[in-house]
Amino acid sequence: MESLEPENDPMESCYCAVCGGPTFGVIFSSLDEKGVDRKPSYYDPEVVSPKDAEWTDEMVVIGHNQGTRRxxxxxxxxxxxxxxxxxxxxxxNFLDPRTNGLACYTAWSGQSPIFPIHSRCVTLLTRYMADMEDLPGIDLDILYLAFHRFAPCLPPTLKADLGQVCGRPGPWFRTYAWWCRRGEEFLVADPISLSENSVDLLRQTIRKPEFRVSPRPSRITNEILGKLPNEIVDTIVSLLNTPEMMNLCEASRAVHQALHHNNNPFWKKLIKEELPWFFELHDLIQDDELMRDRNWVAVLKWADEATTPALGMKAPWASLANRRRIWDCCKELVLPYYEAFSMFDGPLG
Ligand SMILES: [Zn+2]
Known part of the structure; x- marks a missing residue:
């Protein structure tokens, strides 16, 4: 069984309050001239480049000014x-004279704790909250209150269960230090900036022959669905969840034809709902020429599978998988944010 003990020297770290990722201590190591991996516990720069991980150093803090109570x-x-x-x-409201040596998550000498957040994660959290129709964007006082409810004294990370990484316990559960384990490079891949080449790669993938739509042989003989008007098929499909709908679409020629015949708005809406963090794909599928004769089920399946976090992912999938992970972390913050929203009745105490 794989050892979960760190092989690199633990380094003091402090995790992002949104994604649980490191703000310090991301280390890369190359193979030596004999091709020997001397430091397997460090990240591989051939998988994610150190430049692509620089965003982990870029952060802000959210704190509480006890004078203005904001x-x-x-x-x-x-x-x-x-x-x-x-x-x-x-x-x-940034009137606090403490601009250096701030301790995260812990209240020192009667001072309120502060919460570090990657600048990239501020961007993603803002976008996530903007998509919530019943929330008026991010209110800083409420967000601080939500973080505060999740902050234990030790270790310096959030209590909130931010999920697991690839079936292994996340580094943030175990130590002060961020462990740069080989295979988990996607955790530090830039979650926002994809190169122009990466977008071209997505476009080229969608145009591959295997994504071409073709009439499906029906596995269901004498289909009653084929005798129904398209509007009725649409109604039936709308009652299913996405995996059920995709299975039916695969099995039934009638459903497949109904959903692929002049039904691009249906698929565009579905892909945005299923993969809300895949902004580049949202833009690409607006291109009707690109999507002409494409199999939307295959595109959705591919986009889902290619961006599911897994060990050893490389660009651009590593970046997309990390964005997806952080998007899920934003989802974890919605409930405490709602709770803080409901209990907030004025300036913070
Ligand atoms: Zn973060």
């Missing part, structure tokens, strides 16, 4: 061996 967001910050240094930024 939450604040700092300017740019960085993690210096576990102590956070930040610039004031332009939030007028």
């Amino acid at each position: 939450a604040f967001i700092s300017g740019k910050g960085r993690n210096d061996n576990g102590a956070i240094l930040v610039s004031p930024g332009d939030d007028p």
Whole structure:
């Protein structure tokens, strides 16, 4: 059985309050001249480049100004061996003189705790919350309250169960240090910026012959569904969840034809609902010429499978898988955010 003990030296770290990822201590190691991997516990730069992981150093903090009793967001910050240094930024509530050596998650000397967040994760959380129709965007006071409810004293990470990585316990459950385990490079792959080449690769993949739509041989003989008007088939399909709908679409020629005949709006809506974080695909499927004669079921299945987090993923899938993981982390924060929203009745105490 695989050992879960770290092989690299533990380094003090402090995790992002949204994604649980590192703000410090991301280490890469190449093979030596004989092709020997001397440090298997460090990330492989051939899988995700160090440049692609630089975003983990870019962070801000959310804190609480006890004078104004309001939450604040700092300017740019960085993690210096576990102590956070930040610039004031332009939030007028940032009146706190503590701009260096800040301790995360823990209240020191009567001061309120602060929560570090990757700048990339602020962007994704903002976008996630903007998609929530019954929430008026992010309120900083409420977000701070939501974080506060999840912050234990130790270790310096959130109590919230942010899920597991590839079936293995996430690094944030075990130690102060971030463990750079080979195969998990996708955890530090840039979750937002995909290169132009990557978008071209997505486009080329969709145009491959295997994604061409073709009449399906029906596994169901004497289909009663084939005798129904398309509107009735649409109604039936709308009652199914996506896996059930895709299975029926695979099995039934009538459903397959009904859903693929001049039904692009249906698929565009479904893909946005199923893969809400796959922004590049949302843009690509607006191109009717690109999507002409494409099998939408195959495209949806491929997009889902190719971006499911797994060990050893490379660009651009590593970045997309990490974005998907962080999107799920944002989902985990919705409930505490709603709870904080319902209990908030004025300036923070
Ligand atoms: Zn993060």
